[in-house]
Amino acid sequence: MKTLLDHKQLDITLQRLAHQLVENHLTFQDTAIIGIQPRGIWMSGRIAELVRKITGQQNIDYGMLDITFYRDDVHQGDIHVPSLTDINFSIENRNVVLIDDVLHTGRTIRSAMDALIDFGRPKKVELMVLIDRRFSRELPIQPDYAGRIVDTIITQKVKVYWAEKDQKDEVVLID
Amino acid sequence: MSLSVKHLLGIKELQTQDIEQIFQTADNFKQVLQRQIKKVPALRDTTVVNLFFENSTRTRISFELAEKRLSADTVNFSASGSSVSKGETLIDTVNNILAMKVDMIVMRHSASGAPWFLAQHVDASIINAGDGTNEHPTQALLDAYSIREKLGDLKGKRVTIIGDIMHSRVALSNIFCLNKLGAEVTVSGPPTLIPKYIQDLGVKVEYDVKKALQNCDVANVLRIQLERQHKPLFSTLREYSLYYGINKDMLDSLQKEILIMHPGPINRGVELNSDVADSANSIILDQVENGVAIRMAVIYLLSGKTALGE
Numbered sequence: 001m002k003t004l005l006d007h008k009q010l011d012i013t014l015q016r017l018a019h020q021l022v023e024n025h026l027t028f029q030d031t032a033i034i035g036i037q038p039r040g041i042w043m044s045g046r047i048a049e050l051v052r053k054i055t056g057q058q059n060i061d062y063g064m065l066d067i068t069f070y071r072d073d074v075h076q077g078d079i080h081v082p083s084l085t086d087i088n089f090s091i092e093n094r095n096v097v098l099i100d101d102v103l104h105t106g107r108t109i110r111s112a113m114d115a116l117i118d119f120g121r122p123k124k125v126e127l128m129v130l131i132d133r134r135f136s137r138e139l140p141i142q143p144d145y146a147g148r149i150v151d152t153i154i155t156q157k158v159k160v161y162w163a164e165k166d167q168k169d170e171v172v173l174i175d
Numbered sequence: 176m177s178l179s180v181k182h183l184l185g186i187k188e189l190q191t192q193d194i195e196q197i198f199q200t201a202d203n204f205k206q207v208l209q210r211q212i213k214k215v216p217a218l219r220d221t222t223v224v225n226l227f228f229e230n231s232t233r234t235r236i237s238f239e240l241a242e243k244r245l246s247a248d249t250v251n252f253s254a255s256g257s258s259v260s261k262g263e264t265l266i267d268t269v270n271n272i273l274a275m276k277v278d279m280i281v282m283r284h285s286a287s288g289a290p291w292f293l294a295q296h297v298d299a300s301i302i303n304a305g306d307g308t309n310e311h312p313t314q315a316l317l318d319a320y321s322i323r324e325k326l327g328d329l330k331g332k333r334v335t336i337i338g339d340i341m342h343s344r345v346a347l348s349n350i351f352c353l354n355k356l357g358a359e360v361t362v363s364g365p366p367t368l369i370p371k372y373i374q375d376l377g378v379k380v381e382y383d384v385k386k387a388l389q390n391c392d393v394a395n396v397l398r399i400q401l402e403r404q405h406k407p408l409f410s411t412l413r414e415y416s417l418y419y420g421i422n423k424d425m426l427d428s429l430q431k432e433i434l435i436m437h438p439g440p441i442n443r444g445v446e447l448n449s450d451v452a453d454s455a456n457s458i459i460l461d462q463v464e465n466g467v468a469i470r471m472a473v474i475y476l477l478s479g480k481t482a483l484g485e
Contacts, residue, residue, distance in 0.1 A: 066203065069215035069245075069475075079177045079479030081196070082203040118212040 004131070004148060004158070005171040013147040014043070017128060018050035020145055021097060030123070031095040032061035036112050037068075037083035040100035042162035043130055047099060063087035065098075070111040085115075092120035101160040103129040106141035131158050131171060178476050182301040184290045185310035186351035194355060198320055200472035201465070208244070208468055218247040221478050224272050226282040227304070228254040228289075233439050233463060234304050234314070238281050241470035247478075250277065265289065266296050273299055279478065282306075287344075300477045308342045308403060314438050315348035317469040319356055321462045322393055325434055330357035335387045337363045338397035338419065338446050341370050342404065345397060345438045350376050363387035364419055367408040368399075384419050388429055395436040396421055396447050416445050423450040434458050 005013060025031040028051065035044025041064050048062040068082035098112055109127060116125065128145040133152045150173065152158065157174040161167075178193045186194075207215055223242045227235055235251075242249045252272070254260070259268060269280065280301045282290055287307030294301050305311040319329060326332055334353050340346045340362045353360045354377050361379040362369055369380060381387040388394055399415060409415050421435070435447075435457045443449050452459060 068203075069207070069217035071217075074217050075220060075479060079476060082200060085203070085206055114216070118210065118214075120211075 001175070002173045003170060004150060004173050007169040010130075010169045010171060013130070014046050014050060017130075017145050017147055018047050018054060021047065021128065022051060022054045025095065025097075026055075028055060028057055028060045031097060032063065032089060032091060033097050033099065034063045034065050034087065034091075034116070036098060036100040036108065037064055037066040037085070039102075039160065039162075040098075042164050043101050043160075044099035045164070047128070061089040061094075063089065065112060065115055067108060067111040067115050070115045072107060072111065087119055090120060091116065091122045093123050095124045095126065096122040097126045097128055099128045101129065102131045102133065102158050103127070103141070103143055103146070104133045104136050104158075106137050106139035109141045110139050130160060133158060177479050181477070182290070182294050182303075183312050183473050183477060184294060184301065184303050186312045186315050186348045186355070187310070189312075189355070191355045194316065194319070194352065197316055197469065197472045197476065198323065200476060201320060201468040204244075204471040204475075205465070205468040207471075208464075214244045214246060216246045217475060218242070218245040218478055221245075221279060222248040222250065222277045223279040223281060223474065224250045224252060224277045225304075226252045226269070226272075226280060226284075228259070228282070228284045229305070231283055231304070233466065234283065234311075237463070237466040238302075238304060238313075238470050241467050241474055242281075244467070245471055245474060245478075247279075247474070265293060269293060269297050273297060279474065302473060302477065305344055307344065308347075309344050310348045310351075311344040311438075312348050312352075313466070313470055313473060314345050315352035316473070317462055317466045318345075318349055318395060318436060318438070319352050319358075320469055321436065321458055321465050322358075322434065324461070324465065325458060326392060328357075329353065332358045332393065333361065333391045334358050334393045334395060335361045335363055335381070335391040336395045336397065337384060337387065337421070339368045339399045339404075340364055340373065340397070341368045341408075342400040343397050345395075349395060350378055354378075361387055361391065365409050365415070384421070385425060385428075388421070388425060388433065391433060393434040393436060394421065395438075397438065398440060398442055399445055412442075412445050420444070420446055420448060421451050422448040423454065426451060426454070426456060432456060436462060439463070 033048050035041035064086045066083045066085040068080045126144040129143045130147040132143050132146040132149045134149050159172050161170045163169045179190050280299050281304050283304040284306050287309035289306050290301050290303040336346050361381050363381045363384050437459050
């Protein structure tokens with residue numbers, strides 16, 4: 001097991017990602033942040049909070065998206081239990097930043113885009129991830145913002161711990 | 176995580192945690208049903224047949240909508256106009272339908288126990304949509320879910336079921352379901368319509384409807400099922416209405432608010448007066464609305480079992 005990011009590094013990385021986001025979206029008038037359930041919401045919550053601090057805007061549209069019913073493996077293995085979807089704003093003709101912690105095969109993001117389109121037609125969808133496992137892709141999906149790019153083999157596992165849920169902030173690579 | 180059962184035959188066989196899981200999943204589907212696009216692609220690979228050997232409006236439409244909103248393919252079958260009238264047996268009918276690659280069966284049948292019988296002879300998952308005077312599990316689930324939505328946790332809540340307890344599959348499933356969730360159940364109605372020894376199921380009996388209403392948070396009023404009464408059990412509908420029908424005056428005299436439920440179809444003026452059925456106390460249409468979400472949850476959670484071939 002190897003630590004990819006410790007508490008301090010994770011914090012700096014999130015700061016950078018939030019600043020990049022503000023650089024591209026400025027006031028966030030036309031932009032919404034949406035975290036992907038279940039594990040992306042911890043990161044998206046932090047990013048949304050940082051964006052609020054940087055821009056001084058308190059009313060940034062922030063939501064959570066559950067993709068369970070849009071998965072392509074609904075009937076492979078045990079049935080998946082859904083989490084909460086909470087998008088109480090319109091995404092019609094707006095920029096949407098999807099946030100997840102780890103980008104691996106790209107299948108979750110494919111599902112998320114399908115789920116998102118059911119809420120309206122966004123002007124543009126961007127993808128932000130904390131960890132990009134770049135050689136593991138099974139679909140042509142790439143992130144617009146990545147915290148750390150790692151080269152992993154399929155048997156390895158990247159685990160992100162969030163203080164809100166796991167009592168510590170850390171990203172580890174498990175062999 | 177998935178249900179402990181392969182079929183939803185009756186509430187009797189469910190674990191309390193199964194019921195909780197169905198409710199949690201239904202919460203998600205309820206949210207889906209409030210969107211502009213009330214549909215998810217989860218069951219694109221599943222085909223469901225709705226086998227109705229007995230009449231139905233709500234249950235049938237509710238199941239069909241639930242299936243369609245999960246993106247499942249659906250086939251509808253009703254006994255009238257089918258080969259059942261030519262003498263085909265239930266197992267033959269079902270196996271012929273399954274031979275056309277159908278994954279799941281939703282069945283209503285006038286014979287109590289029919290879905291259990293079928294479950295022993297076919298591979299597909301079966302959902303009981305009402306069997307004779309035995310069980311109607313999805314109705315009980317949506318009833319409990321509707322109470323939970325209005326009053327919170329069911330533990331300690333007092334629910335009175337009023338009317339034709341003897342012939343009601345809704346009553347039996349409700350009793351099992353409410354007991355598992357920790358609610359206190361009382362049944363009320365004319366003695367001829369309340370089975371002997373029903374106390375053995377863990378319910379109280381109160382023949383005086385006014386007292387029963389006084390001591391409850393929720394009254395679930397049932398239809399008089401004349402089609403199942405083969406000998407007269409009360410003199411006239413008018414007399415039944417006079418002694419056991421719920422009207423606004425009775426509710427007003429309670430000095431508290433209770434929820435009024437009815438599984439439908441209502442015989443207005445018999446078990447329930449219009450001024451009650453359409454009052455603010457009535458959550459009858461909430462029940463119908465929740466029915467679709469509950470059935471989506473049940474079909475979704477059982478669909479895993481079909482594909483895994485368990």
